[in-house]
Amino acid sequence: MPTAREIMTNDVSCVREQDDLRTAARRMAELGVGSLPICGDDNRLKGMVTDRDIVVKVLAAGKDPADVTAGELAQGEAVTIGADDDAAEILRTMGQHKVRRLPVIDGHDLVGIVAVADVARSLPDRPVGDLIEAISERA
Known part of the structure; x- marks a missing residue:
């Protein structure tokens, strides 16, 4: 099984962390992605910000994205x-936490991102279908 x-x-x-969300949104648009890792001054991963976070937690709440930082x-x-975790562990983690993207860590260093699409390309249909069902369920 692939890692x-x-x-x-x-x-x-x-x-x-200190970048405002307008900067984050611009970077997402430039890169053609829907999420970005949030890194601190120590270069350690602090979280993830998604385009949905910006819309729901900032714009829909009437906040100005230039006044909200990614760290917030x-x-x-x-x-x-x-x-070095295998695809089965990726599926378990995505399903358990209902996420579509996972930062990949080697020690304390961020080395990549694995998305549902990456898993889908590397595994048979059934495990991926089960994952999509798990992360799409509403609480």
Whole structure:
């Protein structure tokens, strides 16, 4: 079974904790992605920010994205996967936490992102279908 390191996207760009969400949104648009890892001054992962976070937690709440930092949206410890964890562990972690993307960590370093699409390309249909069902359920 492939590991996270084998199927991840390894060209990862972070948004800094102190960057405002307008900057984060611009970077997402430039990169053509829907989420970015939030990295602190110590270069450690602090969380993830998604385009949905910006819309629901900032714009819909009437806040100005230029006045909200990425760090303000980093809630608790980020859900991650180890670089050498296999696809079964990726599926379990995504399903358990109902996430579609996982930062990949090697030691304390962010080395990539693994998305549902990455897993789908590397595994048979059934486990991926089960994952989509698990992360799409409403609480």
